[in-house]
Amino acid sequence: MKLIICAGAAGGLTAVILGALAAHGLEGILSASSLQSFKTAVSYQMYHSLALLLVAGLPQLKRSLAILAAWSFILGVLLFSGSIYLLTLAQLSWLGPVTPVGGLILMAGWILVLTAAIKGECNG
Template identity: 40%
Template sequence: MMDKKITATGALMGMVAIILGAFGAHALKKILTPELLATFETGVRYQMYQAFFLLLLPTFKILTEKTKKTVFYLVVIGVILFSGSIYGLATNYLTPFDFKTIGFITPIGGLLIIIGWGMVFLNYFKSKH
């Protein structure tokens, strides 16, 4: 059941990354500076990396269901904080909310993603296979 949830979330995350990438390339290209557009694209790129990671996660047979679940939540929350805050920061002047006030969540999201990947890495060393 968890594998199905992980796969569906990875597919959704990838689909949203494609939509946001197209939005950035077409709509935002006209109103953002090249630097801000590059920042927005960084959020899209890292979101897509994590989508691929989630799509692969169910195939990692050496991971317990508990570990997969933990990695899943670390990555999803990490993407929301990391990529989500980058999207807000890149389009900051287009909204009434100042995303710079919550810019501190960007590295927290990045750290959660790193911990998720690190858990997979460490489990390969602990594996008997």
């Protein structure tokens, strides 16, 4: 769980840094559409960084499924947010198909969290 907590904290930290970059350094450099895409990537990275911390800290979840969910969040953020960062900053258009794959992996992570809760030791 230590690795998952560290990944969540590092993801949150980099989301704040990239959010500040979007707010203060990229206006005028990126088009309005690209800037909005970048901000979407930052938001999803932050949401899933916080989700990593929750998944690591909820003892009621079935551990094996919670760990799979965490890895889904990590991979999903790398593919979803990472591809958007590279699409907007480096204009690597060939990465376009990677973004929805990352989104699907994030959805799988949430399905795993739901399953981990159902199969875990929740009281009530």
